[in-house]
Amino acid sequence: MATTMITTLDRSSRAAARGLSDISIRNLFIIPTVLFLIVFNIFPLIYSLGYSFTDFRASTNAPANFVGLQNYRDLLNDPFVWNNFAITAKYVIVSVAGQLFVGFGVAMLLNRDIPLKGLLTTLLLLPMMLSMAVVGLFWKLLYDPSWGVINYFLGLGNFEWLADPKMALYAVALTDIWMWSPFVMLLSLAGLSAVPKHLYEAAAIDRAGPFYTFFRITLPLVAPILMIAVIFRTMEAFKTFDLAYILTSQPTAELISIRLYKMAFQEWQTGRSCALAYIVLIMVLAITNIYVKYLNKVKER
Amino acid sequence: MRKLVTSVLAGIGLTLACGTSVYAQEKSLTIFWAEWDPANYLQELGNEYEKETGVKITVETTPWSDFQTKAFTEFNAHGDAYDLVVGDSQWLGAGSTGGHYVDLTDFFKKHDLGNVMAPATVKYYSEYPGNSGKYWAIPLEGDAVGWSYRKDWFEDPKEKEAFKAKYGYDLDVPKDFKALRDIAEFFYRPDQKKYGIAIYTDNSYDAMAMGFENALFSYGGDLGDYSTYKVDGHINSEKAVAALDAYKELYKFTPPGWAKSFFVEDNQAITENLAAMSMNFFAFFPSLINEASNPNAKNTGFFANPPGPNGDQFAALGGQGISIVSYSQKQEEATKFLEWFIKDETQKKWAALGGYTCSAAVLKSAEFQNATPYNKAFYETMFKVKDFWAVPEYAELLQQLNQRVYPYMIGGEGTAKETLDALAADWNATFKKYGRGQ
Numbered sequence: 030m031a032t033t034m035i036t037t038l039d040r041s042s043r044a045a046a047r048g049l050s051d052i053s054i055r056n057l058f059i060i061p062t063v064l065f066l067i068v069f070n071i072f073p074l075i076y077s078l079g080y081s082f083t084d085f086r087a088s089t090n091a092p093a094n095f096v097g098l099q100n101y102r103d104l105l106n107d108p109f110v111w112n113n114f115a116i117t118a119k120y121v122i123v124s125v126a127g128q129l130f131v132g133f134g135v136a137m138l139l140n141r142d143i144p145l146k147g148l149l150t151t152l153l154l155l156p157m158m159l160s161m162a163v164v165g166l167f168w169k170l171l172y173d174p175s176w177g178v179i180n181y182f183l184g185l186g187n188f189e190w191l192a193d194p195k196m197a198l199y200a201v202a203l204t205d206i207w208m209w210s211p212f213v214m215l216l217s218l219a220g221l222s223a224v225p226k227h228l229y230e231a232a233a234i235d236r237a238g239p240f241y242t243f244f245r246i247t248l249p250l251v252a253p254i255l256m257i258a259v260i261f262r263t264m265e266a267f268k269t270f271d272l273a274y275i276l277t278s279q280p281t282a283e284l285i286s287i288r289l290y291k292m293a294f295q296e297w298q299t300g301r302s303c304a305l306a307y308i309v310l311i312m313v314l315a316i317t318n319i320y321v322k323y324l325n326k327v328k329e330r
Numbered sequence: 331m332r333k334l335v336t337s338v339l340a341g342i343g344l345t346l347a348c349g350t351s352v353y354a355q356e357k358s359l360t361i362f363w364a365e366w367d368p369a370n371y372l373q374e375l376g377n378e379y380e381k382e383t384g385v386k387i388t389v390e391t392t393p394w395s396d397f398q399t400k401a402f403t404e405f406n407a408h409g410d411a412y413d414l415v416v417g418d419s420q421w422l423g424a425g426s427t428g429g430h431y432v433d434l435t436d437f438f439k440k441h442d443l444g445n446v447m448a449p450a451t452v453k454y455y456s457e458y459p460g461n462s463g464k465y466w467a468i469p470l471e472g473d474a475v476g477w478s479y480r481k482d483w484f485e486d487p488k489e490k491e492a493f494k495a496k497y498g499y500d501l502d503v504p505k506d507f508k509a510l511r512d513i514a515e516f517f518y519r520p521d522q523k524k525y526g527i528a529i530y531t532d533n534s535y536d537a538m539a540m541g542f543e544n545a546l547f548s549y550g551g552d553l554g555d556y557s558t559y560k561v562d563g564h565i566n567s568e569k570a571v572a573a574l575d576a577y578k579e580l581y582k583f584t585p586p587g588w589a590k591s592f593f594v595e596d597n598q599a600i601t602e603n604l605a606a607m608s609m610n611f612f613a614f615f616p617s618l619i620n621e622a623s624n625p626n627a628k629n630t631g632f633f634a635n636p637p638g639p640n641g642d643q644f645a646a647l648g649g650q651g652i653s654i655v656s657y658s659q660k661q662e663e664a665t666k667f668l669e670w671f672i673k674d675e676t677q678k679k680w681a682a683l684g685g686y687t688c689s690a691a692v693l694k695s696a697e698f699q700n701a702t703p704y705n706k707a708f709y710e711t712m713f714k715v716k717d718f719w720a721v722p723e724y725a726e727l728l729q730q731l732n733q734r735v736y737p738y739m740i741g742g743e744g745t746a747k748e749t750l751d752a753l754a755a756d757w758n759a760t761f762k763k764y765g766r767g768q
Contacts, residue, residue, distance in 0.1 A: 087406040089428040089722060109733060174586040175523075175604070187520065192589030194741040278533050278590045280737055294399045295535075296725040297406075297424075 081303035088297035100304035110288065110305070114312075117285045120202055120273075121266045127206035128262055132213025133255065139214070140221040150218070157211045165275030168204045172276075197279035204272060209265070213258045220254035221247070256324040260317060267313050285309055358386040359663055361652070362401060362412035365391035368471050368613055371683040372416070378679065379670060385663060395534070398725075405430040405655070413658040414667070416470055416650045420536070422458040424722040425653060431466045432654040432661060434668075438465040441672055448472065451688035454717040455651035460556050467651025468668055469688035471613065474645045474711045475530075475544050475635060476704065478600055478618055479503065479607040482629035483517060492516075503633045507548060507576055510607070510636055514583035517606035526583030528599030528608035530592055531740060533732040537592040539718060540646040541609060542577050542735060544635050547644030547716045549573035554757065556719070559767030561757045566750040573638070574746040578739050589740050600630055611648045612711070615704045616684050632704035634711045647715040649686070688712075723764055730756040 049057075081100055085093035104110050139150060156164070171179050172190040180188055190200040224247060232242045270286040289309065293302035361376070363369040369391045376387025390412065392400050398418065404411055405428065417425055425431040434456075438444065443465070444452055451469035458466055483489060484501060493501035497512050504510040514526030530541030546552070551570035554561035564570070581588070585604045588595070593614045599605035601624045617623040618630050637643035652671070654664045670676055677689035681698055686708065692698050699706045719727050734753040737743040761767060 086722075088402050088424050175602075187586040189587045189589070192587040192740070194737070278736075279740070280533070280733060281741070291729060294403075296723070296729055297402060298726065 077303040078307065080300050081307050083300045085300040086297050087299040093300065096300070100301045101308070104301065104305055104308060110285075113283055113285045113288045116198060116281065116283060117267060120198055120269070120282075120284060121263055123199065124202040124205045124209075124266045124269075125259060125262045127202065128210045128213045129255070129259065131206060131210040132258070133217045133251075135210065136214045136217035136221055139218060150215075153214065154211045156208045159208070161208075161271040162275060164204060164208050165272045168200075168207075169276055172200060191277040191279070194279050194281045197277045197282040201269075201273045201276050201282055204276065205266065205269065208272075209262060213255075213262065216254050216258040217251060220251035224250045252327050253324060256320065256327055260320045260324070263320065264313060264317060267316070268309075357384055357663070358388065359413045359660060359667055360411065361387065361389045361414045361416065362404075363389055363391055363416040363650075364394045364397040366394070366613065367616060368685055369416075371680070371685045372470075374683050375671075375676070375680055375685070379667060383666075383670075385667070387667070398535070402430075405657070408657045410655070410657045410659050412655050413660050413664045414652055415655055416652045417467065418536075418650055419454050419647060419717050420720050420724040420728075422456075422466055422651075422720045423724060426458045426464070426466045427722050430656055432656050433464065433466065434468065434654070435463070435465045437468075437665065437668065441669075443468065443672065446672065446690065447688045448690045448693055448712050450647070450712060450715045451649070451651075454647050454715070454720070455649060455688070458720060460720075467653040468672060469649075470652040470671075470685075471650050472686040472688040472693075472708070472712050473611050473613045473649030474647050474708070474715045475540055475609055476612050476615070476645065476707055476711055477607055477609055477633050477635065478615060478704075479631050479633065480600065480605075480626065480629055481631040482626070483606050484631070489516075503631070504607075504636045506636050507545065507638050511576065511579055511583075513606060514580055518583040520586075524603070525585040525599075525605045526607070527580050528584060528588065528591065528596045528605040529577070529580050530596065530609060531581065531584075531588060531736075532590045532592040533736040534590075536718065536728055538736060538739070539728055539731050540611075540648065542574065542731075542739075543646035543716070543718070544609065545573040545577040545580075545638070546570055547646065548635060548642055549576065549638035550640050550642040552716065553719065559761045561754045561761075564754075565757065566747070566754045569640075570750055571746045574735070574738070574750060576638075578746070581739055597624075600624065600626060612686060612704060612708045613648065616702070619703060630703075632707050634707045644714050644716050645711045647717040649688075721764070721766070723760060726760050727757055730760065 080093065082095060082097060083093035084096050084099075135153065139146060139153075143149070169191070171177050174180060174187045174189050174192070177190075179190070180186060189196070191197050228246050228250075229242065232246060237245070268286050269284055270290060273282055273284050274287055274290070276282075285305075286309075289302055289305050292298050292305060361372065363372065369389050373387070373389040376389060380386050398421070401412075401415055401417065401421075402424070405425070417431075422431075426433075438456070443456075447456075447469045451472050452465075453460070455469040456465045456467045458464065484503070490501045493513075493516055496516065499509075501513065501516070504513055510527070516526070517524060518526035530537040532538060543553075546569075549569045549572055551567055551573050552564050554564045584591075585599060593610055596608045596610045597614055597618060599608045600618060603626070615632060619627050621627045624630060635643065635645040652668065654661055654668070658664060671680075672689075674689065674691060677687045677692050681687040681689075681692050681701070687693065687698070693709050693712065699709055718724060721727070731753060734749050734756065738746065738749040
């Protein structure tokens with residue numbers, strides 16, 4: 030399969046003049062990447078699987094003892110960890126749904142002939158280009174009850190966005206929505222512009238209403254690309270760390286990745302944190318698989 | 331192609347050359363500490379050492395939030411990037427049993443440091459396990475949690491009159507925890523954007539634990555028995571429950587959004603005219619008497635953590651000792667630096683630069699106590715301090731405290747008794763896991 034993808038070397042090229050064959054050029058490009066993947070991804074992945082069955086602590090010189098499934102058992106019986114998962118699920122749903130709604134909405138607004146469309150789209154993409162940590166620091170200032178502009182403009186007085194245990198998670202999700210809606214918008218725009226115009230013309234001739242047109246033509250045709258946006262955003266939202274870590278320390282907003290960080294790098298429970306990382310990995314894989322199955326179904330239609 | 335290879339080789343050569351030139355300069359020591367003012371003072375002290383001996387001292391710093399992580403990542407990798415580290419007092423267990431720190435017991439005995447340094451600092455910054463006579467660090471920066479307050483608010487005759495009418499006693503520096511609470515309530519005026527008190531609430535490291543300990547220790551409670559690891563009847567005793575309630579009560583009178591506050595926010599409470607009183611480590615007080623960083627510098631006063639209802643008076647210990655990293659290639663040079671550091675005249679210089687010396691002689695001198703408005707409160711505090719657990723798994727104990735106490739303090743979930751009972755159960759399970767005191 031891969032070999033059919035490679036076009037043969039141009040005989041007059043400099044590479045050919047040096048006597049490099051197709052195969053050696055292919056190896057030149059592929060081997061470093063494969064090596065890199067093995068050394069930095071595959072090897073640690075397998076190594077940490079081994080650690081997840083031990084009581085290893087990186088902060089001591091004590092040898093690691095094999096404890097079997099003890100770490101997994103303890104973690105799955107820990108109400109705090111379950112609570113972290115519940116919080117993460119809530120966060121993923123709110124944040125991805127919000128991004129989908131805002132992103133697709135803005136894309137619908139932009140999908141017509143308006144002046145300065147290119148400039149507008151570029152400006153709307155800016156939040157996505159910022160670093161997560163920087164966005165976190167900025168929004169912490171914006172949310173501040175004493176000098177933040179959000180309360181000032183909304184006239185909310187001293188409303189405590191990040192200090193309120195009930196609000197903190199939604200405040201983080203709101204920031205995430207602000208940051209990543211442009212991503213959904215971009216994909217949606219690509220999907221929307223690919224919908225054939227003649228379908229709309231046909232619908233207009235049949236006097237179909239705007240809702241009918243939207244639900245029967247626009248949405249089904251954009252759905253596959255929207256699903257891709259949802260997959261990406263779900264995976265990202267599931268492992269959100271920096272944004273939430275910087276914005277708030279409310280236990281009601283402690284996502285699973287924050288718990289994992291604390292366990293691994295503050296408490297140095299290396300073995301147990303490896304086990305938790307595997308639980309998270311399996312969950313993300315499972316969720317993504319469901320999405321991909323669904324995506325294939327949507328595509329078949 | 332050949333050109334590329336040559337340039338890559340030249341690049342590698344250059345990097346190696348630069349690398350080796352660093353190694354060539356053997357007479358240098360790197361000290362790792364957190365990024366704050368005292369680290370700058372230590373660098374200045376190090377410059378003096380370089381002038382005297384020619385050994386270059388570099389104080390490398392990182393923000394407090396990842397100080398612990400960065401230091402232990404280096405230790406765990408057995409790296410020799412740092413020759414000495416000014417580690418937090420809770421690290422002693424992990425540093426000594428993990429083999430990261432060099433045993434300084436002989437050094438300690440040779441220089442009689444048990445008597446040269448203030449007793450509490452030796453107990454909490456140097457010795458591990460408790461009462462074992464084994465020492466792993468030299469007390470460097472003494473620190474504890476104290477209080478700053480707005481003298482101008484306290485001394486306003488109108489306020490004084492109104493306070494006396496409401497509470498029946500004079501408005502003054504709080505004499506006990508009840509007065510602390512009353513004054514906080516008195517100055518809590520959200521309509522004027524004035525608030526009563528600023529306390530520690532951040533649950534990401536040890537901030538909230540330190541704040542709670544200030545109440546706990548002064549209420550006569552303690553975290554547990556440090557030699558038997560018994561926590562039942564200690565951390566969930568009546569005194570501890572009362573202390574937690576008292577600390578939660580103070581949270582009512584804090585400025586809005588005070589749910590993730592540590593030293594930065596607490597100093598801001600004074601500089602931004604937010605609060606009448608503010609809890610903070612003594613190490614952060616120098617910037618409060620500096621007009622450049624505090625517009626209210628002239629009107630800022632300081633006091634030691636007040637006694638609780640039974641007259642017990644203690645404070646939570648901060649501060650650090652300096653240890654030699656066992657993976658360092660220059661341990662001998664590092665020992666020489668420590669020998670210089672513990673000299674009386676060095677300690678005097680250290681105090682003059684702004685460092686909080688632990689030398690008993692310097693602390694007791696009138697010269698030191700009158701040098702700043704807070705030195706006297708510091709001297710008083712340093713003889714009645716207590717600290718958190720110093721066992722290698724202290725971070726787990728801290729995390730358990732955070733996850734039990736924070737939802738009660740900030741979210742109002744459950745009762746103080748339930749919170750502390752649950753914490754005692756968590757700690758028991760952790761000590762059991764590591765086979766302590768069972």
